[in-house]
Amino acid sequence: MKKIFVILSLIALFTPVYAEKFFDLEWEEFAPSNFKNVKVDGFHWTAEGRYWANRRATFEKRVAKCNSLSEASQDACLKELRTIEMNANKMHEERTTSRAINSLLYSSF
Numbered sequence: 001m002k003k004i005f006v007i008l009s010l011i012a013l014f015t016p017v018y019a020e021k022f023f024d025l026e027w028e029e030f031a032p033s034n035f036k037n038v039k040v041d042g043f044h045w046t047a048e049g050r051y052w053a054n055r056r057a058t059f060e061k062r063v064a065k066c067n068s069l070s071e072a073s074q075d076a077c078l079k080e081l082r083t084i085e086m087n088a089n090k091m092h093e094e095r096t097t098s099r100a101i102n103s104l105l106y107s108s109f
């Protein structure tokens with residue numbers, strides 16, 4: 001009986017444990033279709049292009065930071081980053097809409 005216990009203990013000790021990552025983020029989830037492939041180090045003619053390129057650079061740094069954490073902390077970090085990105089999309093849409101409305105209102109004068 002002791003031999004079986006010792007053998008099972010050794011098997012359990014030397015069997016690798018693989019933690020499954022349940023949560024992942026992709027840039028394409030947040031970027032508009034015309035900025036999904038925006039290059040972080042590319043030249044951008046428009047303010048909108050620069051905005052999305054800079055935002056992608058920040059996103060990639062944050063994902064790398066999350067992935068450098070312990071496996072137990074990665075999912076929580078990536079979930080928080082998703083919330084940050086969703087809020088940034090909402091704020092950007094509100095600013096863009098506000099600018100468009102202001103442009104329409106003041107262009108008639």
